[in-house]
Amino acid sequence: MKTYYNPDDLAKFGDISEFQEPLAKKFFSYYGDVFAEGALSQREKSLIALAVAHAIQCPYCIDAYTTDSLEKGSNEEQMMEAVHVAAAIRGGASLVHAVQMMNKANEISM
Amino acid sequence: MERRGSEFADTTAQLRVLNNHRDRITALPKFASKLKESGLWPLRPTSIDILQMNVGYMCNQTCKHCHVDAGPDRTEIMTRETMNQCLDVIRGGGISTVDLTGGAPEMNPDFRWFVEQASPHVDRIIVRCNLTIINANPKYNDLPQFFARHKINVVSSLPYYNKRNTDRQRGDGVFDSSIKALLALNEVGYGKEGSGLELDLVYNPVGAFLPAPQKSLEADYKRELKRLFNVEFNSLFTITNMPIARYLEYLIASGNYEAYMEKLVNSYNPAAAAAVMCRNTLSVGWDGVLYDCDFNQMLELEVGGAAPSHIRDFDRAALTERAIIVNQHCYGCTAGAGSSCGGEVA
Numbered sequence: 001m002k003t004y005y006n007p008d009d010l011a012k013f014g015d016i017s018e019f020q021e022p023l024a025k026k027f028f029s030y031y032g033d034v035f036a037e038g039a040l041s042q043r044e045k046s047l048i049a050l051a052v053a054h055a056i057q058c059p060y061c062i063d064a065y066t067t068d069s070l071e072k073g074s075n076e077e078q079m080m081e082a083v084h085v086a087a088a089i090r091g092g093a094s095l096v097h098a099v100q101m102m103n104k105a106n107e108i109s110m
Numbered sequence: 111m112e113r114r115g116s117e118f119a120d121t122t123a124q125l126r127v128l129n130n131h132r133d134r135i136t137a138l139p140k141f142a143s144k145l146k147e148s149g150l151w152p153l154r155p156t157s158i159d160i161l162q163m164n165v166g167y168m169c170n171q172t173c174k175h176c177h178v179d180a181g182p183d184r185t186e187i188m189t190r191e192t193m194n195q196c197l198d199v200i201r202g203g204g205i206s207t208v209d210l211t212g213g214a215p216e217m218n219p220d221f222r223w224f225v226e227q228a229s230p231h232v233d234r235i236i237v238r239c240n241l242t243i244i245n246a247n248p249k250y251n252d253l254p255q256f257f258a259r260h261k262i263n264v265v266s267s268l269p270y271y272n273k274r275n276t277d278r279q280r281g282d283g284v285f286d287s288s289i290k291a292l293l294a295l296n297e298v299g300y301g302k303e304g305s306g307l308e309l310d311l312v313y314n315p316v317g318a319f320l321p322a323p324q325k326s327l328e329a330d331y332k333r334e335l336k337r338l339f340n341v342e343f344n345s346l347f348t349i350t351n352m353p354i355a356r357y358l359e360y361l362i363a364s365g366n367y368e369a370y371m372e373k374l375v376n377s378y379n380p381a382a383a384a385a386v387m388c389r390n391t392l393s394v395g396w397d398g399v400l401y402d403c404d405f406n407q408m409l410e411l412e413v414g415g416a417a418p419s420h421i422r423d424f425d426r427a428a429l430t431e432r433a434i435i436v437n438q439h440c441y442g443c444t445a446g447a448g449s450s451c452g453g454e455v456a
Binding site for chain 2: 070
């Protein structure tokens, strides 16, 4: 079945350099540095990436960082908690706008 | 696998899959060609320091990933005669470590006799203990004391620090029984600083992915096992699952085979290849036949060239000069930080 997302395309991510090499090189170099061990561990960074992947709903990133989280030693419970963090922030971001709704409603109501 | 009528009970079927399964896999480079690129072909031993003896395929567990296809129904077992042939080699000198594996090595009726005979002649005896054997039968309950008496280095699989992941791979109840056994080992001093009794754990992935970095995962294990169960241990070894036997069956049945092999090949590390365990280890099968490693043993790939093929004919010079037999499964030992019975190698 033809879809917009093809799982095999994930492995071709590097091919973006074919159309614009200098920017791709800078991006991938930066990307590698971001995920290196630093003040945060690689395992922690992978869990953050997994949560963000769900927030932005990127199927490539979900596949990649599910595998990566397991390969960094995380377990399913920790991974699901990371996704709940993304869900809480997304849900909270919607709900906090309710204050604006309340403000407006109060403004125009008797 | 034979009892279930699996096609992979025939080791040639496993090798056929590893080499010719689908067009995509055939296109993957041969492991030998990778070694050539790394200047390591033919792969030769650096020494023969470790004698790894598989004393029998019988086991009280039936783990889903087992490369030995071990279980309670396996009858292959090393005899005292073959053990004596191994002892002749050990007494001849040059072997620093005897590494006893299985199956559950403790189920061999001559296990304790062999340990008593071998221990005065080597620096270290490793027993690959599955932990649950200690609780499996009253006759095994004193294994911690026996191990301690002979200063055995106990190396035990615990694929994760929780019940869910451990039992999924090793069977229902294995995690709880393993914790009970670890506490019994701690009780006699294993894993305690200054005791001289070394207890190491082995992590291997519960699925079709590569292991986590050894050092960071060891810290997680130490923190969680201490916090949750008051269990202590010395080191964690992370091991990559080899695409053979039951794990190969799992990879194919779950549709993960191609992606896993590609991942192993793409993660090839020349530094890990230079440090693979077959370069300083000789594997002895239950019947005395010699192999380059326990994985080759399970694929029935005997040592090659002019090297003797049985422990009774042990010839250090000929074995040190042999070319190690490699095949596509060897990518499992050279991916990333590498993998050996002692964990990462690079």
